[in-house]
Amino acid sequence: MRIFSNICICPPIPEGVQLMTQSTKFKLSLRSNTLLVKLIVSFLIVILLLAAFNVFSFLYLRNKLYDEIVRSNELGIEQTVESYENHFRLTQSMILSLTQSDRWIANIGILSEVSQNRRYDKMNEVKEELSELYNNPFLHFDNFILYFKKAGFVLEKEGTSSTKDMFSSYYASEAYPPGFWDTLTDDNFFMRILPAASFTEKSMNSIRSLGMQMPIVIKAAPHDDVLCIIMVNPRKLYSAYANTGEPFYMLDQEGRLLFATHDTVDIRTPAAIGEGKQFERSGGNYYFYERGSDTGFTYVRVAPITNISSEMLKLNMLLVTLLAAAILISVLSSVWFSLRLNHPLKRIIDMLELKQTQPLPASNIKEFAIISDRMSSMMHTNERIRMDLDRKNNLVRQYAYTNKVKNIPMNLNLKELEDAVQQHGPYAAVLYEIGFKNKDSEYDQEIQLLRKLVHGLFATPEGEEPVTLQIEHNQLMTILFNPGSQSDVLRVLNLLKELLQAEDYMCLTIALSPVYSEDTHFTVAYERLRQLLKAKRLTGETQIIIEPRSLSSSTTSLGLKVGQREELLARLQSGSEEAVFEWVDRHLDQLVKKDAAALDFQAYARGVAEQTEKALAKLNAWEQADAASRPDMNSLEALYSAEQYRQWFRELIRPALAAIRERTETKDPITSFVTDYLNSHLNEDINLDLVADKLNITPGYLSSYFKEKTGTNFSDYLNDLRINRAKELLLNLELRIQDVAGQVGYHNVNSFIRMFKRYSGITPGEYRKRNVGGHT
Template sequence: MRTKTDSKFAFNALFVKLMLSFLGVILLLASFNLFSHIYLSKKVYQEMVRQNELGLQQTALSYENHFRLTQNIILALNQSAKWTANLGLLSHIGENRRYDVVSEVKSDLVTIYSNPFLHIENFILYFKEADYVLEKDGTSRMNDMFSKYYASKEYPPEYWRQQTMDKQYMKILPAADFTETTMNSMRPLGSLLPLVVEVLPYKEVYGIVMLNARELQTAYGDGSSNPFYILDSNGDTLFSTSIDHTPPGAVSGNGSYHKQVGDQYYFYQKGGHTGFTYVRVTPAAAITSGMRQMQLLLAALLTAAVLASILCSLFFSFRLNQPLQRLIAALERKSGAGAGKLSSVKEFAIIGDRMSRILETNQFIQTDLEHKNSLVRQYAYSHKVKNIPLNPNLLDLEDTQAEDQPYAAVLFKLSFKQPSQSPEKDTLMLWQLIQRLFLGNEGDMVAVQPEQNQLLLLLFRCGPQSGILQTLQTLKELLEEEPALYLTIAVSPVYSGETPITDAYGSLSSLLKERRLNKETQIIVEPRASSARSFHVKVTHGEELSNLLLSGNEEAVLGWLDRQLEQLNQKDAAAEDFRAFAAGAVEQAGKTVMKLGLREDVLIQPVLKENFENFYSTGQYRAWLHALVRPILADMRTKSETKDPVLAYVLDYLDKHYGENINLNLVADKLNLSPGYLSTFFKEKQGINFSDYLNNLRIGHAKELLMNLDLRIQEIALQVGYLNVNSFIRMFKRASGLTPGEYRKSHASGTPVSGDGPE
C-alpha cells in the first residue's frame, strides 16, 4: 500500500526537490531583477527630476541674461552724451520747441526694438513733467498712450503718473494683457511684461520697455504646456502661463529645489541677477508616465522570463524524474514485469536493465518464500492444535502464530455416504474448495489438518460470526447436490487472542459430536440438549441384552434392539449416541460369548470405529446390530444341541470359582484327567486356550466390579482371582487396552470402551 511519503509529489520526492532547486534559482534571479528594477526606477526618477531642474535652470538663466542684456543696452544709451542731451531737450520741448530731436531719439529707439532677439514690443519714454510719451510711432499724450494705444486694466494712466523708482534703477512689473483701441476697433497686443528704467540723470524721465512675454516664453521655455511662473522677491507673480495655478511661494536664498504638492511637482530656481524665482509646475503623471511605461516593460519582461524559467524547470525536472518514477513503479508493481526502458539516456537504460533482472529474481524469491512461510505456519499451528511441543531448534516458529489477534475457528469433518474410489483426491479437492471460499474474506487464514478426515481453519481478524456462517451456508448449498459425501462443520465464536488454540480445537471437537444422524451437511454452532446422553451407559452396564442373548430368543433380542434405536431417534440423539449404543451392545455381546464359551469369531470384525464412522441412518445401525447378534444366537443353538458333559462341567466350575486360585491341573484332577488331555480337549471344543478363557472370564467380571466406585482396584483383583495386583493390571490392559483405573474413569465420564482392544 502506498503511503503519503511514497507519493510522487511528496515534499522529499526528487521531482519536488528539483523543482524547488530550479525555483530557488529563478527566485534569486527574479529578486535580482526586481531590486535592479527598483534601483533603476529611483535612478530614472532622479534623472527625470534632474532634467526638469536643468531645464528650469536653463530657462531662468536665459531670462536673467535677457533682463541683464536689456538693462545693459539702456545703460549704454544713458552713457551717450548725445542721448542724454536729447532727452534733456525733450524734457522741456514745450519751452525750446526742439521737435527735430524727436526723430533722432526715435532712431536710437529703433536700434533697440528692431532687434528680434530682444523681443521688445515697444520702448516708451515717459516724460512725467511734460506728461507725454515718445515711442516708435511718435509722441502722444500720456493719457492717450495708456488708455488707447497700450491700454490695460492693471496699468491705467493714473498708475504711471504715480510710478516711482524707489531708488531702483530697473524695475520689472507683472505682465498684463494690453490692447490698442482705435476709432472702429480694438486690437489685442498680447501679454506684455513692462520693464521700467530710470533715465539718468533725469529723475522725471522713465524708460518703459514692453517685453513680449509670450515670445520670451517661447524662446526660453521648454516648449511644453506645463505652467510656468516668474515671481519677484516678494513672491508676487510677474508672469504666468496659466491662470489656474498659483505657486506656493518663492524660495529664499540662492539655488533650486523641488517639492510635490498634491498631484503636482513644483520646481523652483532662484535668479542670480534679478532675484526672481522661476517656477515650473509639472504634473506627477508626466514624471511617472515614463516610469510607468518602463515599469510595465520591465514587469512584462520579468514575468515572461519567470514563466519561461518555470516551464523550462518543469520540463527538465520531468525529464530527470520520469525515469526514476518508472523505476519506482516497477519496484512497487506486484507482477513480475521488469522496469522496462526507463529513458534514452544511457545510464538510465543500464539501470533499467539491471533492475529488470533484480525484480525477476526478487519475484521468484518472494513467491518461494511465501509458499514456505505458508508451510511453516501450517506446521507450527498443527503442532499447536495437537499440543505437540516444537523442536528446540524451531522455537522461533512461535512468532508465526498471531495469538494476540482475535480469531475464530472452524472445524470440518468429512464423511462418505458410500466408499470412494479415490478418497484422498476427493478430500484434497474439498479442502481446496473450502479455502478458496474463505480466501475472499478480509483478514488472515491458516488451514491445519489435525486428522485425515478433518480440516481446521483459523480465521484472524475475520469480523463477526455472521459473516463466517454466511460463507458456510454457501458451502452447504454447493454440497447439497453431492451424492457421495457430506460435512460436519463446527463453528466457534470469535475468540480474543488470549484463548489458546488447543482449547478452541477441543471445544470444536466436542461440537462435532453434536451431529444428528442423517446424510446432510450440518453446521453446528452450539450444543443441543438431548435426553439420550447416558443411554449407552445403561446398555453397557446393564444385563438386559446379555440376559436376552442367554435366553436364545432371536425375536426378543432383535425386537429389543429395534426399540432402543427407535427411542434414540425419538429423543433426537446425536450420531455419537448411536455409536455409543452400538459399542455397548458389542460389549454385552462379547460378555455373553465369553460366558457361554462360544467361538470369538462370531463377533463382527473389523474394528467398530471404522464400521460406525460413516453410518448416517437408523437403518444402517439396525442392520449392523442384527448382523451382530444373529451369529451368536446361531452358535448358541448349535452348541446346545451338541453339548459335552465334560466341557459343561469345566465351564460351570470356572464360572463359579473364577475368584479362587484355580488352574488347569486343579480342574483336571477333579475330572481324573491329565492336564495335557484337558488342555487339548478344551482348545478343540472352545477354540481358545484354557488360561486365556479363564483370564477373559476374570477380566469380564472385573469390568463389572470397576463400576462400583467404592471398591479399590486391589480388592477387585482379589475378588476375580488375582493375588498380585500388578499381574491383574497387566492382564487387564492386555485384554481391554486400558488399565483398570483408566477403564473406570472412562466409564464414569460416559465414554464407551470396547473390550477388544484400544480404540
C-alpha cells in the first residue's frame, strides 16, 4: 500500500533562513525561465482566445436561439390542443350517433321502467353497445356508466348496482358525492366535461384506488332523467397527446381547473390571450396558452426557464464551429509549451517508476532543479512509511474483508486494499448466529470472547491465518483459506460445540459452507450461509448445519391455508378456549412432529395472530381487548422451544377470547330481529328500507344503530352473510352456480360472481375447485 508517496520529512529551518528562502523564491518566480511564468503565459493565451470566440458567438446567436425555442413551444401547444379537441369531438360524435339510434332509445326507455316490466334481458344488449366504446383503446375510456335517476340504479361494464353503492363504494370520490349526480339531470345541456378527480373502490376489507378520472356527462336524449357518465383517464390522454415531461393543465370556459399533471405548478388565468399573445413569463416559468375552437377550453404548457436555458444550450450548435477553431489554436499552443516541459518531467517519472535514488541531471528550469535535489531523500522516506503502514493495517484489512463479504463499495481512499482481499486458492466459510436465552442482559463481552475462541481454534502455525469478522450484532463469520476438506472444518466445529455445552445461556447456530474455489466470491458464500441458517430448529442447543433441508421433511413458510384460516376464525368467534386451544395445540404438535424449522413456527404464529385480530375486528371488540397484555410479535425470534410457543399463544388468545365473549353475550332485540330476518329471508330482495319498515323505524336510524351494535354496515353484513351461505351451497355439486346465486338473493349471476370475488378474493368456480375435494 503506497500512501503519503509525496511527503518529504525535512529538518526545521531557522526563521532568518526561511525569510531569505521566500525572497529568493519570489525573485525566481518572476524570471522567464521558471515553471510558474511559463504555465501562466501559456494558459492565458488559450483562455483569452476561447473567451473572445465565446463572447462573440453568444452575442450573435442569443436572440435567434431564444426565438426558435419559443416558436417550438408554441407549435407544441398548438398540436396538443388540436389532438385534445379532436378527441372530445370524436367522443361527442360517437355518443350522438349512439343516442340517435332507435334501438338505443327503445332500450333506454325499457330500462328506465325495468322494475315494472322486468325486462332485464335488455341490460346485456345495452352493455354490448357500451362495450364497443370503452373497449376502444383510442378513446381511453375506463368505464361507461348509464345512470337511471328515477329507477335508482346504474348500468356499467361490471353489471348493475344501486346509485348509492355505485357512487359511494364502487366509484367513490370526495369531489363528486352521490348527491352530485342527481343535480345534473336538472341542468340544460347535452355534453359537459367535469374536472378530473381521484376515485376509489371501497369494500368491507380494503380500499382500492381507481386513479384519476375525468367524467364526461352526456344526456341520453330524449330521456332527460338518464345520464351517460364516461370515465376518461386524463393521464392516458396526456401520455397520448401532450407527454413532454413539462407541467400541463386545462381550464374550462369559466377558468376552472379541469386537469393538471403537476400539483406544484402555479395555475394562472391566461390574461395574455386577450392581448393577442400566446405566452407570457411569470416567476421562474414561461406559460404557453392555446384555446380550443370547439370546447372553448384553455390549454396551458408550463416551461421552466431552466428548461428553456438548457434547450438554448442544446441548440447552440453553431458555437461548435467557432470553438473548434479556437480549440485548435489553443491545443497547438499548449502542445508547444508542454513539449518544453515534457523532457524533465519524463525523467522524474522514470526515476519514480524505477525507484532510483541517484540525483537527476541538471535542468534549466529552477523548479525542476530543486526537485532533483530532493527526490532521493523523499524516495527513502516514503519507503520507510510504506513498510510501517504495511505492519499496521490489520484493522483496515478487517474492514476491507467485511465490505467484500457484504458487497459494499470500497472507499476511494482505500482502493489499495482491494489486493488484500483477493482469494488465492480454495476457501471455506463459517457463519455463526448467536442467540441468548435471556434477552434482558447485554452480551457484548461474551461475543468478543467467542470471536477470540473461534479464531484460536482455526489458527494453526502451519496454516494460513483465518479471518474472523463480525457481520451483524449477533453474527460472526470465519473465512478459512486452504482449509483442506469440509470434514476437517467440521471436526473443529464439533469441538467448539462441546466447549459451548456448558454455557446454558447461549444458543449458537453454525452454518458451514463447502470448500469453494477461488472463483467464488465471498458475497455468494455469505448469502448461501444465510440460507442455511433458515433451517434452524427449535432445539435450544448449539446446531451445525452443512446442507439445506429437503422439501419432503420441511414445512412451507406461507402461514395458514384458506381452510385452516376459516376454521380457526370460526372457533375464535365462538369464544370457546377449549376449542381454540385444541386446534392451536394440534397444529403446533404437527409442526413438532415434522421437525419444522424455526421460521415455520414463526409463520404459523403470525397466521394465528392475524386471525385473532380479524375475529376482534369482525365483532368490533377492540375496546374490550387489553392491548397491553398482548405479546410482542418481535419476540418470536427469541423463542427456542414448542412449549414457549404454546405459552405465547395463551398470552395472545386469552384476552381476545374474553373480549369476544363479552361482545357476543350482550343481546339486543333490534339486532336480533335484523339478523334472524336476514337468515330466514336470505333468498329474497332485501334492503335497508324494507327491514326498517318492518321495525317501524327510519332507515337512517336502523343503519347507525346496527353499525354501533355489530361493528359493520348493514349492506356489508348482508353481503357477508350471503357469501358465507353461498360457500356452503357451493360444496353441493348438484347445484349450479346460478342456482346458488338465486338461493342467496342474487338474481343476476354476474353480480353474484363479482360480489363473491370481492369478499372472497376468488370466483365461485375457483372456490368450488379448491374446497370440493374435502366434501365429496
